[in-house]
Amino acid sequence: MTELEKGPTGSRRGRGARERIISASQQLFREQGINRTGMNELCAAAEVSKRTAYQHFTGKDELVAEYLRRFDPSVLSGVFDRTDLTPRERLLAAFDISPDTPLCPYIAAAVELHDPQHPASQYARDYKKAVAARLADTAREAGAADPEQLGEQLALLIDGAAARTRVLDADAFPTAAAIAAVLIDNALPATAGHNRRREGVSS
Amino acid sequence: MTELEKGPTGSRRGRGARERIISASQQLFREQGINRTGMNELCAAAEVSKRTAYQHFTGKDELVAEYLRRFDPSVLSGVFDRTDLTPRERLLAAFDISPDTPLCPYIAAAVELHDPQHPASQYARDYKKAVAARLADTAREAGAADPEQLGEQLALLIDGAAARTRVLDADAFPTAAAIAAVLIDNALPATAGHNRRREGVSS
DNA sequence: CGTTAAGCACACCAGGCGGTGTACTTAACT
DNA sequence: AGTTAAGTACACCGCCTGGTGTGCTTAACG
Incomplete structure (x- = not known):
């Protein structure tokens, strides 16, 4: 039919x-x-x-939406499902997208389409929320005091690195990873389970 | 002539x-x-x-470049030149662009034009570097241990908030400000000269 | 006054855009 | 073999894009 x-x-x-x-x-x-x-x-x-x-x-609009849907190629699951890492290491691993990744296509689509009602824009929003949620889950697993907040913060760092990488044409993920390390160390109770030798967490 | x-x-x-x-x-x-x-x-x-x-x-290209050049409307100088604030407060004030600001046009231009060689893209790069530099200057003034690093970190937070605000259609600057407060407190020696009682930095 | 240049009105261009209509071929499954 | 649907070839549509050519009006300044 x-x-x-x-x-x-x-x-x-x-x-x-x-x-x-x-x-x-x-x-x-x-x-x-x-x-x-x-x-x-x-x-x-x-x-x-x-x-x-x-x-x-x-x-074209429908194709664009499908283009975004067909993305995630383990970028999300491929990081969060690694059982060989501790939750804390998994949170940090999210910033290792260093190799060549051009730019988060979700941000690009939202900017290019310029219409929050566009299906692709809506999907981009959903995806970003999903990433933040998975970060929050992992943060909870790691024993963070306020997992939702930490998840949102780490998601913001990722987006900041992506945007800045695009504008400056230079890798900004190391900077974001450094911030993430500070935030994680601040949010996690100082359990001795993992050796945290981060510098200068004074407060 | x-x-x-x-x-x-x-x-x-x-x-x-x-x-x-x-x-x-x-x-x-x-x-x-x-x-x-x-x-x-x-x-x-x-x-x-x-x-x-x-x-x-x-x-049009030239007009776009000029459009970016004619922007800064004290957004940059209007924050950094406030003598009524301590350097530390000035760093945090950079995250108070909360009201309505649609989105950093420099990021938008870089994404839309999609050509790093475009005059507007080049200017966007210069501007972003300038902001980071001024943040670094202020960080130095505030007595930060590594002002360049702190400036770059804060700049990344601003861009992250801008990008995330655009994609999610929800204000992400408070989250960025919270992170900034943590980073600043970590980077500054704990001098008692300024009462560090910022709210919302729950961690 | 006259010169000079800023601005205007409007028709026009080639070319790309997203999207269609029509008639056709190919190949899998029954 | 026959049905059916996926895929093809290509001309074609109206519309908008960035950008011009030409001839005109207006106003500041010497």
Whole structure:
């Protein structure tokens, strides 16, 4: 029928045009930005006919939203589910996204789309809240006095590092990690379970 | 001659079209974003003929750069030059931009233009560095152990609050201020000269 | 006064944008 | 083999974009 929910695999019949489109969007939207990437260009890169693209997505807006939804590639779960680390180490590991990451696409989308009502903007909000929540969970696990506050604070540090990295074109995550270490040490009761040799936590 | 450097007042002869253009750009670029504001629309809002606009600015890019340059409206100097506050209080006052401020236009421009070589992007970088430098100066004045580091940290907090406010559509500056208070207290020797009784720093 | 330049009105451009219509091919499943 | 749907090719749409060309009016200044 018209709607058959062909499933995330997309490999029911054709040659998987949908996946190619999304894959191309991941590349182009990140490299060039959303507004600077036209549908013509995107379809060409995906080696997909324009008509096909508009049979999978009602419009660019929907594609953009899907582009954001298909992101998280373990960036979130890949950090928080590491059982080899203590909760405290996991909190700090969230700042090790150092390698090359261009910029948090959620911030970029919110700025580029400029419309809080846009589906993608709404998803960006949800995602940011989810990250803060997981940070809070981990903070609670680590025994923080006020886990929600610490989670929100660490989330702000991550966003600050992302924004600053973008504007200054220089990695700001080490600075954010240093702040995080201070905040964590301040929020956690001084249990001797982990050797905390941070400097200068005077107060 | 063709170039006569008519001066910033612009009131040499005409009715000050240039100022009206810049004024309109301040409004529209902030409200709608740079990419979503066309030159037609902008000229209409400024009540300026399109032709006149292109006689003042060689292109939209130049106007965007000028738009950023004409910003600072004491946001920077208005905070750091307050002699009624102690250096420590001045550092914290930088987080009181709470009222309504839509979002730091420098971050927005860097994201929207998406080109680090764009004049406006370069200026945004310079401005961010300048803010960090002034924060560092004030930190030094306050007697911080490592003023450069504290300045960079506080700058990151401001950018984080700005970005997060934009994405979440909720004021994130109080959280940033709370972190700032912790960092400042940690960085400053515990001199009794100023009563450090800031509220909301629950940790 | 006349010169000079700031500003204006408006038609116009090429090109990109998001998005469609139509007629076609291909291939999986029955 | 026949059905069915996924995918294709490509011309085409109206609209808006940044940007011009041309000829005109207005007003400050010497």
